[in-house]
């Protein structure tokens with residue numbers, strides 16, 4: 001059997017997922033993610049390692065930008081095959097790519113303006129990486145599948161999508177190559193989610209694979225002792241209502257915002273918090289929430305039983321889904337307490353900045369963090385609390401609001417959960433490839449897994465190729 005696996009991205013980094021599988025004379029790409037972060041984002045502009053029109057099909061594990069964000073560029077450059085993904089992934093990826101196209105257009109406009117202001121004439125016009133229009137052209141290529149169904153990728157190559165427990169529609173994918181009565185199974189982990197997350201079913205486990213390609217974001221860590229999310233949320237909300245303040249929550253549009261709605265709706269129903277005006281102030285989060293509402297078949301038992309009892313897991317009295325800028329602005333004039341959920345998740349852009357401007361200076365309000373805040377972001381500066389003043393939209397504001405954080409929302413498995421996941425295999429795989437992690441996390445996890453199992457565990461380098469015999 002002649003199978004080759006090329007590592008085109010997410011090698012020694014957590015973004016830019018892209019692997020190419022060559023089998024049965026076909027070229028199949030697994031994920032086509034954007035590089036994020038200053039160090040590597042230049043790579044987004046490089047020519048694809050495999051020319052777009054020579055790729056036969058794509059398998060997409062989930063709709064996060066670091067997994068789907070270069071698809072518009074690939075399609076613009078000539079990819080015409082099918083993109084196999086769960087139906088929910090196709091819908092979420094569409095929203096994420098359109099938003100990304102819009103951001104790239106804005107970015108190019110901003111740079112052009114700055115050049116004009118500085119009187120600089122660049123050698124060629126500043127172009128966006130891709131446009132909204134490019135992103136729109138990806139949609140017709142999606143071929144939606146359900147969990148557990150077999151997708152025929154090429155003659156003798158099939159794929160099955162399984163629950164990953166990471167975001168709605170997210171998948172772990174087993175690719176089977178058959179030739180002359182022999183077969184090989186390659187398991188792509190996608191992003192490995194967690195057990196007992198709201199809405200989603202637990203990550204699938206597998207008894208057999210010849211090869212495993214797995215992520216390692218938290219390969220060197222275990223999650224800290226976690227909060228009982230609902231209880232802390234209720235405490236923060238009740239305490240803030242008592243002071244007649246607002247609760248401002250920066251949140252990512254995909255998954256985190258819907259998890260919050262899920263918890264809030266449950267808390268209200270259980271009368272652990274009073275009815276309170278709640279704004280989901282993000283057009284993207286609103287669109288993603290609609291996708292969640294349409295995919296009951298992907299819910300876990302708890303969420304399904306909520307629906308059967310006639311309740312939506314994402315709706316409650318007092319909830320307003322905000323799309324327009326005017327409605328967003330009108331939130332500032334509300335009397336009485338309100339919960340305001342807005343993006344971006346780390347306060348680096350989006351409508352959350354305006355809500356911080358209106359709320360951060362008053363001690364009756366609470367800014368509540370529910371996600372990781374990277375170094376150097378506004379979110380981290382506020383959370384650190386060592387600055388009495390922060391710069392938002394070009395002005396300085398004193399931080400007088402209460403600052404709280406809830407641990408327990410992480411969407412990625414930690415070292416122990418990853419180990420448990422991969423060691424559910426009954427027979428040793430021929431090789432395990434560790435991807436999608438910072439170098440230290442990858443090395444730590446490789447050593448940990450190799451020592452524990454005696455398996456052949458490798459960390460591929462960027463553009464490295466392996467023959468899977």
Ligand SMILES: [Zn+2]
Pocket residue numbers: 062064166191
């Ligand atoms: Zn992800």
